[in-house]
Amino acid sequence: MVEQFLRKFQRRFYSLEEFADYISELLDGPVTIEDSNHRLLAYSTHKEHTDSARVSTIIGRRVPEKVINTLWKERIIPALHHQNEAMYIREIKEIGLGNRMAVSIKKSNEILGYIWVLEVNRSFGEREASLLQAAAAKAVTQLQQVHYLKKEQEKNSQELFWRLLTGEVMEEEGIQNDLQNWFSKMPQHFSVVVFETNEEMVEHVHKNIVYITNTSQKIKKLFYTTDRNMLIMLVEPVHNREEKSLRLFIKQCIQLLKERIGVNQVLAGSGELCSHFSEVKDSYEKALDVITINKQLLPDKEKFVFYHELGFYRYAKVLLEQKKRESYTEPVLELLKEYDHKNNTDLCKSLAVYLQHDANMKEASKKLHIHVNTLAYRMKRVEELTNIDIGNAHQKSSLLLEISLTELSD
Amino acid sequence: MVEQFLRKFQRRFYSLEEFADYISELLDGPVTIEDSNHRLLAYSTHKEHTDSARVSTIIGRRVPEKVINTLWKERIIPALHHQNEAMYIREIKEIGLGNRMAVSIKKSNEILGYIWVLEVNRSFGEREASLLQAAAAKAVTQLQQVHYLKKEQEKNSQELFWRLLTGEVMEEEGIQNDLQNWFSKMPQHFSVVVFETNEEMVEHVHKNIVYITNTSQKIKKLFYTTDRNMLIMLVEPVHNREEKSLRLFIKQCIQLLKERIGVNQVLAGSGELCSHFSEVKDSYEKALDVITINKQLLPDKEKFVFYHELGFYRYAKVLLEQKKRESYTEPVLELLKEYDHKNNTDLCKSLAVYLQHDANMKEASKKLHIHVNTLAYRMKRVEELTNIDIGNAHQKSSLLLEISLTELSD
């Protein structure tokens, strides 16, 4: 059936809008065409009512993040990626999505975009699915030039970005000009974000991060480039609570990579937010520092996002160097380790968790799955054995530092 | 009168004991002769009863520390130092000291020792004072050879000590032999203690420290030497609670220097306790490290005694280096400082004291002389302004570290 409909598309369209309207007429429903990042490319004018998801998409010139997330959760987008046929999608009330049909626009397995048609007048069936599939085939040629232009732009942008990253921006004048050409509105605050994956799957993971970034509405991607297994981006938070939205974006990014493509080994880090392009280099280096620490943390530890969150970890390198150099072992921990080994106890870990939970007996004991009094007893024991005063801020702080350092893999 | 009694001492004494007995007969009371460090040199045999202070001195072969301290507090020892005449001393019940007369044995202003005579049979008056003064004059020649021998010994001991300090002890065999000749009983545990004074008064201060050390019964001085404005000692704690007695000794030493000669600028530090002479070098270096930190601490801060007490301060050097290098300022503290300056508030100091007092509102507020609720309010304010979570162990620890580092003079 598809073959016969292909003929219907053997004509020329002078714009994507015209193409959208044509499909709309054929299928008798509102049509939306998006690029691979769910940015609006074209939409049909159609008299009939339209669902709220489509309205927001058109107003915002992109599919709302919530809608994209739901489509992923419902396995609709993955399904569109995997198949060439058009898909019928039942309404999803909570995101204002009515019944519709969708198809992905693919060229040799690469996603170029999507076509959506709402079901308003006629019930969609086999016939409409085939029609849409034919439309998608035609769309490939329509989109390719857009796609090509973007790739060209990207190349230029990456060159510019590297100049910022390496601090090769001495001729402030020139770069300012370049940048003014680049942005319609100069970004106010921005930060370098780096993602690092392990060697395999680099390309796949990077593609997905870029996709997530492009569809994220918490931040705006200004530049991006890659360096071996690292993806480096300059991003601008959209909201006023800048740090927060940036943190949210990074956390979500890692979360989505896990959910959507099952990749766990992605580390991320952000440099400090800055407002001058001369600071980009510094932000980049700080982002790398964050990643370095995250890499050394135990797997179950909450990872850092910003450099200023590192606290004493920002000294980790020189501290570990000194520790290695002087071969002095903190006597308290040494003694406890010995005692633990000899008596089959767990004082060391208990102390660590206790300190990591801010000397909060309740929380620490919960974490350790022991009774509060048990922990209290152990801490009293620790005090007796090591002769430390557990209510002394300096000692506590020093021990926590020492414990944190020994926990770092090196 | 003194001159006429001098003739009575124009004879030869074949031992200090004989000399003591001779004085005892002349004055009709028990006699004790001590060296400059209140170590027993000789005592008369005398039938009459003797006070408990004298008994303990003879049993322990030295004047008990408590007695010495009281004699200092009562300004008796300083008086003996300053005058050449014999002094009458009223009984001091709490240390078991009966009425007695004393004189210092001096050679050109250097104290060589003391002679004590108890008043038991006859009441002492002018005549006895003059007799005792004459005895002291004679004693000079008696003690000089003891004194000379000791100086000789010291020279050899200092050479040996420097070999230990510089780790030039590769030929373990040889040094072991030397040491075995040196000590009747090989010391079990020992530590290097270093005192540092500012440039003026070095000699005076060092003399006093050595005196205090020699009279201290908490520790035994094994070796000592000096290096510019530093006094370096190897000491052995006498009691089983070794660390404690060593700490006590050092604290007391500094205390006594303040009380007795009004010197405030003395810094001290101990290395770690060790039990092999090959560890002496390391102990020495650690003692120097402790002093370095103590020197950098704010004047009102409690000073450290042992290296293992330094906690994170042991990393101070590399941390300060990195801070200087990277010119990154902790944003939380930066923000607070700014706010304080603009609004004439005291959030920075409040946070510092709060953290230094282990997040204990009551203690911190007491220290700051403000109401508990005021501090609570300020801390809430800090949280709002800087967006930190004050109940987070890592943040607290990091901030305390950062604050402590900024407080170090560099």
Next chain:
DNA sequence: CAGCCGTTTGTGAAAATTCACAAATGACTG
């Protein structure tokens, strides 16, 4: 000068933490 805002202090109730004590367990020992 009234009024606002940020700050400080006081009060007392509510919530939490700490502490003492008892009992049970289990490993190790003479």
Next chain:
DNA sequence: CAGTCATTTGTGAATTTTCACAAACGGCTG
């Protein structure tokens, strides 16, 4: 195998800490 010792858990009372609220203060501004 009884007994000791270190450890764990439970209970409830004592103590401390936290929190909300009111009131007052002082600098600043319209």
